[in-house]
Amino acid sequence: MEELPVVVIGAGPQGLAAAAHLVERGIEPLVLEKGATAGAAVTDWSHVRLFSEWPELVDAAAARLLQPTGWTQPTGYPRGRQWVSAYLAPLAEALTGRIRYGTTVTGIGRRGRDRLVDEQRGSTPFTLHIVDAEGTESRIEARAVIDASGTWNRPNPAGADGLPALGETSSPFVSYRIPDFGNREPFAGAHTIVLGSGHSALTAIIELSRIARYHPDTRITWVLRRGDAANAFGGGAADELPERGALGLRARALVEAGAVNLLTGFRVQEVRSTPAGAVLIAEDGRELPAADQVVALTGFRPDLSFLSELRLELDPTLQAPVRIAQEVDPNLHSCGSVRATGAADLAHPEPGLYIVGAKSYGRAPTFLAMTGYEQVRSVVAELAGDHEAARRVELVLPETGVCGGSGLFDNPSASAGACCAPPVLQQNVTIGRRQIEGLVSLSN
Template sequence: MPELPVVVVGAGPVGLAAAAHLAARDLPVVVLEAGADAGAAVARWNHVRLFSTWSELVDPAAARLLAPTGWRQPAADSYPTGAEWVDRYLRPLAAALAPRVRFGARVVGLARRGRDRVVDGGRDTEPLTVHVRTASGDERITARAVVDASGTWGTPNPLGGDGLPAIGEPEAADRIAYRVPDLADPAERERYARQRIAVAGSGHSALTALVVLAELAEEHPDTRIDWLLRRGAVGTTFGGGDADQLPARGALGQRAMAAAAAGHVRTVTGFRTARVDREDSRLVLESVDGHRLDPVDEVVVLTGFRPDLAWLSEIRLDLDPVLQAPRGLAPLIDPNVHSCGTVYPHGVAELAQPEPGVYLVGMKSYGRAPTFLALTGYEQVRSVAAAIAGDHEAAARVELVLPETGVCGGAGLFDEPADDAGGCCAAPVDSALTRA
């Protein structure tokens, strides 16, 4: 009887790295990706540059797998855009892993074969069943283990200040975007030009949006931006400037500060949206205290992301009640306690779940915590792959030395910095990038 495969959910940077580590250990692996190509989520912000250099964005096992294909690693000290990360690394890696990677395969459920989450018997002996939806119909894949690297991009936080959609938010979806505008796209540029736009959020994605929209306002002076902050003051929103440990991140903050001071941006602090009303063809936002803004034409919501746990409802998870991250990992990443640089590398010990053979990795493992480092994800899957292979010594070993910047990272619009600049990041994620 053939050995059951390990199923990896998601063909993003961490999912493909997991597959590379599993393949290196001669374990059968199937990668299921809902999108049509590798890095489908990254491609959604392809116009944004990362704060990480290439040296921090390529997994070692992946590089070894790619080497025989003639792949050439990009200059270690340069900073790619999302599009470059996909084109020059993720797509070649998926091709090198073929035929292990399946596209257009959305995972809609996970269970223990023949048992719902209530049944105790057989949970350590029966395999897992992965329920998959494809264009040709539904199917089930029997797996020895499942590595969930599906990320959080598909579940952005809503505009509503209490974590739920504001009243009227779903009905106004045609005027609300949950990503940084790509103004290199003529249609998108026309959508925002000469409009009044509300930008909600205080992280790097919000700062990037301020920069690009303020530049649009220079070209079209009748473009206006309302910047909505849930916090009571701007405070340290713009970062450390020249003193920032990540020069590229500091440069973005300085550009955003200049944009906010240039006269096209009106800053509204202490605004937590409760309601969205239509007024003719425009939207009126109302805060929890009843304050109503002047009507706007478009709203850009950049308030973070959260994990999609719906398809995991029939397996047993032990998640932190606040962060929705694995309980063993949550104390290490709690943004109320930790800041950039204080999270150490971790692996299977922190990620293991009560359900045998199930692991949440990558940004999904951070739940609602704010920042994530690609290198951290690569170390996670190295450890998890070793544990699945039965190499518990390697699984317990820490093989990653983090840069001084720790887990603080992200992506933003900036001019590529000088050679001595450092950085880190994964995809645009949560508060260091988007949470208000």
């Protein structure tokens, strides 16, 4: 077992950070990446500006590994493309020979044992079944597995019941990523519906509103499933990540000024494709005017299919490790922040298996890179036998400023007793076009 590598699934920010920590601890990593390059998922949204500054986006062990190369940490708020070019790509270069690209993990088990067998399970190597870019199947063994594969390739559907709405999968009008609004043509003078209540949705409506400044006939409809928008705008000035809080303030200003049409309690049952565009039909029978595009930014879910032969301990609601779920469940969380999590929180009944990064949050939203970096630091310390370091907490997460959980689904006002109020704009202030333009331009 000691001669086998620790296999890391995914060459994204957390996967590469895990590899850096393993190297620093004298443990050989093998990173398996489905894409052709490091940070392949980030590259898919390379046009999006992050609300985290560079110090929050760089892992400490990764920085130490890069230092001898002359690397220096940039400053400011990068877009995805800068995060890749100025950090992830150089880090992957420093890990040359330890990353296999174009490699898909199709299943993980124990050598000679399915999930029913107890005997010597913890001392038997993992077997990973993989397929390379040419379609060739093979199998490798590992002493431990760190699954940092993320959730990017598993977006949630627009359908309100967690399944694709009728007509959704065949509709040419529905997409599931923040579009690259640098190309204004598809949106200028068109009607776009944005589904979702997270930071991606906030970013999308702000970018669309910028287009509408130059093309006034552009229409923007923002659709929420819940009956209230109280928490959709985030924590505002109470958010300890200022740019994250600013997203909600800008979005709220746009809604209150009438630049964005906000609908609440709209739960999509059908996406009807017509010559005029996509018509969204709610479960209560309401229909929206035809849209030229529907951007469903309703979150992501983990792919657990290749872990089916391993013994997992997952929360039945979030599909996250049970000890993490208690912290991040949006139905319960009510105190504005969550604590950092480590190896003890991420452990499963399957010895040597850890799910880290965004996938560790299951279906819960708002995962931060710094959360993942603390996770992999603790997990690698545990694998190295440094149990004291694994137990130690080296990160205090910034508060979101959002309190009171998500309220009751059909009666959001019932979430009384919140520890802070949702962000509001100053009273008795008329918000005109000039103020809107100022708010929107801040997101550049």
